[in-house]
Amino acid sequence: MGxxxxxxxxxxxxxxxxxxxAVDVAVIGGGVTGLSCALSLAENGRRVRVHExxxxxxxxxxxxxxxxxxGAAMPYDEARKTLGRDRAAALWRLTEQTLDRMEVLAxxxxxxxxxxxxxxxxxxxxxxxxxxEALREDGFAADWVETPSGRLxxxxxxxxxxxxxxxxxxxxxxxxxxxxxxxAGAELREHDRVSSLAEVDAETVVLASDGYRxxxxxxxxxxxxxxxxxxxVTEPLAERPYQRPHYARNGFDYWQQLPxxxxxxxGRRDADLDSEWTAEEATTPQIQAALEALIVELVGYLPTIxxxxxxxxxxxxxxxxxxxxxxxxxxxxxxxxxxxxxxxxGLACGELVAKAILGRREPELDxxxxxxxx
Numbered sequence: 001m002g003x004x005x006x007x008x009x010x011x012x013x014x015x016x017x018x019x020x021x022a023v024d025v026a027v028i029g030g031g032v033t034g035l036s037c038a039l040s041l042a043e044n045g046r047r048v049r050v051h052e053x054x055x056x057x058x059x060x061x062x063x064x065x066x067x068x069x070x071g072a073a074m075p076y077d078e079a080r081k082t083l084g085r086d087r088a089a090a091l092w093r094l095t096e097q098t099l100d101r102m103e104v105l106a107x108x109x110x111x112x113x114x115x116x117x118x119x120x121x122x123x124x125x126x127x128x129x130x131x132x133e134a135l136r137e138d139g140f141a142a143d144w145v146e147t148p149s150g151r152l153x154x155x156x157x158x159x160x161x162x163x164x165x166x167x168x169x170x171x172x173x174x175x176x177x178x179x180x181x182x183x184a185g186a187e188l189r190e191h192d193r194v195s196s197l198a199e200v201d202a203e204t205v206v207l208a209s210d211g212y213r214x215x216x217x218x219x220x221x222x223x224x225x226x227x228x229x230x231x232x233v234t235e236p237l238a239e240r241p242y243q244r245p246h247y248a249r250n251g252f253d254y255w256q257q258l259p260x261x262x263x264x265x266x267g268r269r270d271a272d273l274d275s276e277w278t279a280e281e282a283t284t285p286q287i288q289a290a291l292e293a294l295i296v297e298l299v300g301y302l303p304t305i306x307x308x309x310x311x312x313x314x315x316x317x318x319x320x321x322x323x324x325x326x327x328x329x330x331x332x333x334x335x336x337x338x339x340x341x342x343x344x345x346g347l348a349c350g351e352l353v354a355k356a357i358l359g360r361r362e363p364e365l366d367x368x369x370x371x372x373x374x
Contacts, residue, residue, distance in 0.1 A: 060311050070344065102173075122157060124157075141164060144159075254267050316373065324369050
């Protein structure tokens with residue numbers, strides 16, 4: 001029951017080249033960030049080796065709820081106040097462009113069905129109205145839903161529709177990204193844990209683990225908090241009322257329904273919040289019971305649960321990832337700390353790091369510079 005639904009079908013072994021000796025760039029972490037970075041570098045002629053401690057997609061990239069959302073952890077109106085209007089808009093445009101790229105790379109592993117953020121009470125409704133107004137003011141597509149459909153009309157006080165977001169099959173998506181990186185010439189080494197930077201034979205090293213403490217650079221581990229998210233999947237349901245990803249209570253509740261009728265439901269960390277600030281991949285009775293209660297609210301009964309698992313993501317102190325060169329370490333780069341929005345941001349940031357290594361530094365790196373927290 002601890003294995004993610006997304007990884008239940010064992011894939012065929014990845015076909016990967018073997019590179020002898022030193023490489024130009026070593027990437028530590030075989031999730032979306034590391035593979036995105038490796039693909040971009042390999043396509044531009046660099047010798048790249050990916051070191052994955054377990055298997056491709058075994059970390060956060062294969063253990064999440066399958067949401068592909070634009071933006072970052074903070075709502076857009078808050079991002080405008082915190083970052084400034086122009087920088088917030090640039091970050092949102094970057095993620096929208098990344099979703100378009102993901103659609104090309106992922107094929108049928110991504111469905112562009114939109115996402116719906118629901119207001120659980122009047123306070124959250126006011127917050128969503130403010131975000132909706134800010135998005136529309138700056139030219140971003142967003143629709144207000146006054147009364148959600150079906151059972152949701154009794155549970156929620158309005159909703160914000162992001163029409164170009166998506167639902168994804170994380171395992172299938174990451175394996176496809178890995179195959180593309182390997183085809184481009186990147187070497188993918190699974191079951192290859194790096195215990196010391198001294199053992200990495202590369203001119204440049206990219207640390208691409210979102211929330212797992214790597215033990216390679218203590219000061220970096222100290223500014224990204226491991227955060228556990230628990231997920232369950234039900235048997236296929238006869239009715240399919242949830243055609244797109246839904247989330248509410250500032251992300252503490254989230255769910256989507258798969259094409260075969262299964263519900264994928266996660267969150268409820270606030271049922272026992274202190275226990276969820278951890279890097280331990282485990283499910284707990286408190287959170288699992290809260291997730292079961294959410295299922296009953298959404299469908300009226302508790303169907304059979306076929307899968308239960310947890311995953312670890314990284315939460316940064318300001319809800320923005322750390323992306324760029326590591327201060328005081330000439331050959332080190334980092335991309336981590338997506339604060340729950342790693343599916344799209346991970347793809348975007350992996351490419352930002354690759355471009356910078358290739359000599360094409362994008363302006364978004366100034367916003368995400370690790371030096372602000374280190």
